Amino acid sequence: MKPATPQEISLQENPEYPAIRRVKIKISAGITGYGIEPLEEDHAPIVFHRSWYESNGYDPEKLLAIKVAGASMEPGLYDGDWVVVNSADTSPRDGVAFALSFDGEVVIKRLFRTEGHWVAASDNQDKRIYRDRPLNGDTFIIGRVIHKQSERI
Template sequence: MNIQMTRLYEAAEALKNLHSQAEVARALNVSAQVINNWEARGISKAGLINAQTVLGCSASWLESGVGPMSLTTIEPANVSGSMRVEQADRDNTNFVHIKKVKLRLSAGVTGFQADPEFDDGGTIPLDPRWIAKHKFVPSKLIAIKVKGESMEPSLHEGDIVIINTEDQKPVDGVVFAVNYEGEAVVKRLSRDIGEWWLTSDNADQRKYHRKMCRNGECIIIGRVVRREGDKI
């Protein structure tokens, strides 16, 4: 049996008092064949997120065995000191709550630390179906607040953006969070004359001119995958 399924059965029994394959399948609303496939090949990403939502266990723990079993104490596996994904209410399994954080960066250093942002509840609730649709890993998602007016009208100051730290491959025309000389910035990447550039959406390009993104001065933190804001 795949080790991920061993962990799944352990969590199902410990957290939901489920003792058989049939009980687990019913709880997760999947067929016995799906369970058999997982036992042979491992749990799909959508299955990991579904199990996290239904059982209250950590998808990261199910996948890798790293960290605690319980969802309420998930630590991301590869980002030291960064956000935790947890449910604000242990009885509420309808949403995955992403911690809002402030990034602490160092110029030229890959990786980051994140301090909790406690205003407005301190978390962003996301529908697990949306997460599963895009095949995101919750422990790789962080939420930060947009600063300044450089990305208007696409992003406004105070907007919250969700960043997928697992996706750091530069793509022309896509918005990323970037460590630029030790400062966390949200910019659109552009490819021109054989170089990558950080560009702003603001029409005032004299004030918000593009900056070259190369070497250790410009390190991608992750791709912006969602915006939460009040302005339309």
């Protein structure tokens, strides 16, 4: 048996491997919408083979990679993890994680429908610190979390 030999694949503008931009999302108080600030330095884009996008119905141009901050979504997401958000998917669904603009900050929360209202919940079970919060009129959905990258196993 021969040992496998690695082959280098150029990902720079390779149509077989569309890149997902790593970004910081900017929110302004009182304005519906958000700005995107690319994170170029020391942050290579996240890439998947074109077939992954096609089989899942994703448009690579609508996907954003954002860094997780804080412990509110542990044990599923940890501080420093990266998540891919589909900005084309903003319809709330029960039990699904979304990136939201909530009270002037970008958060990742799981949405639940209770008594006719949507609630943003943290996966962290310490509800003294991470309370469930009802969505208000200033909240908007940035997109559904569809993938995570983590150094934790």
